[in-house]
Amino acid sequence: MARRNSIVASVAMLSIGLAVGGHLESLRLTPAANAVTAEGVSDTPVPASAMALVDSGNHISRIAADVMPSAVHIQAVRVENERKVEETGSGVMMRSQTVKGLFVITNNHVVRGAEMPAIDVVLADGATVHPTKVYRDIESDIAIMQIPDGGQPTARWGDSNTVEIGHFVLAVGSPFGLSQSITMGIVSAKGRRDLSLTADQSVTNQDFIQTDAAINPGNSGGPLIDVRGTVVGINTAIASNSGGNEGIGFSIPSNLVHRVFEQMVAYGRVRRAYLGVELDNSFNDSTAQRLGLPRSRGARITRVYSHQSSPAVVAGLRPDDVILSFNGVDVIDENHLINLVSLADIGTSAKIEVHRSRGKSEMVVQLTDREDFRTATDARGTFNTR
DSSP: OTTOOOSEEEETTEEEEEOOOOOOOOOOOOOOOSOEEOTTSTTOEEOGGGHHHHHHHHHHHHHHHHHGGGEEEEEEEEEETTEEEEEEEEEEEEOOSSSOSEEEEEEHHHHTTOOGGGEEEEOTTSOEEOOSEEEEETTTTEEEEEEOOSOOOOOOBOOGGGOOTTOEEEEEEOGGGOOSEEEEEEEEEEEEOOOOOSTTOOOOOOOEEEEOSOOOTTOTTOEEEOTTSOEEEEEEEEEESSSSOSSOEEEEEHHHHHHHHHHHHHHSSOOOEEOOEEEOTTOOHHHHHHTTOSSOOSEEEEEEOOTTOOHHHHHTOOTTOEEEEETTEEOOSHHHHHHHHHTSOTTOEEEEEEEETTEEEEEEEEOEEGGGGOOSSSHHHHHTOO
16 A cells, blocks of 8 residues: 555455554453652542553553654655556564574565665654665565664564453554554454455465554554564554545554564575465365365365375375365354464474365475476466465
8 A cells, every 4th residue: 555555455345455655451440549759650649440541551652652763764765667656554663583693674575676876764753764675476475685783672573472352552653654653553464364355366476464553554564562572573464445544454463573584584585384285265165065075174185296206196186175274273254274384393393183085184285485386487386376
């Protein structure tokens, strides 16, 4: 989205747009009592019944003070059809566990097509720097930029698996270019997949956290923060009829972002595991019942790639097999399996439960690096296999 709303698709009568632009403690109120003075707030008396609200507000304020110095504003200019196009977004500074340096995490769509000198990263103190390296991963819509290291403060990773529906979260970024902004909401849903974010459907690693924290054009790439002050997501898109916030925003879970981040700074790319199958993206109840399942669940295989003895061939997978679980995790649909496979460790064995011929069986698949199976002559065909 941003100043451009060209990447928009209809989902449930709403448009899904990329948001380029440009938990609190329980609020249990005690019975009314004598007025008391709030800690750190002059001498203004606060009713005892409101102290929980005051304490919660102070907690949010402390989180904001901790996180804001690591948030950045991004402006990127690219040339498209001989015209200059400017995108604005947000980012968060992080450090790697294995590679020295200072890095900014943002969305790939914020900086896509822009050369490094045309990318301005505005720090919290107002200083502007340019990236010295840019790593891009279109499949997760993540970009990593290395910037000059001046000892700037960085944010802390959180565990997105611990985030539950109803938990309070904060969205940090530069909505409409208003840098160092913060909004609050809750986690509305988890595991949102199959969103049409780009015309070419290039964002295949989808497992979004949905939130009603206000996300607007310019918030893309900014962090989603939990009540511990840790990053649990990277804000990416909104569903909107108007182009602005309507209470439905989407963030990439931090566990996915963290893995992509460490892979890119270490290898220059994301090393994704490979199964060697093509999946049914329209698997429905009718097809499931034909195969002996009461309803559609799991991921149905429509084709097994035999080139170079793919893991699927070695394991004995066949068309019309339905993968029901992967390493003990129940598979919801084909997009869920895509994430489970592509982010699994290369070289490891994965246990899968398969429905075949109206029965179930367990198999073991030895996962390999997808890049080993991509060839110049069949790059297009192997790119979308899992």
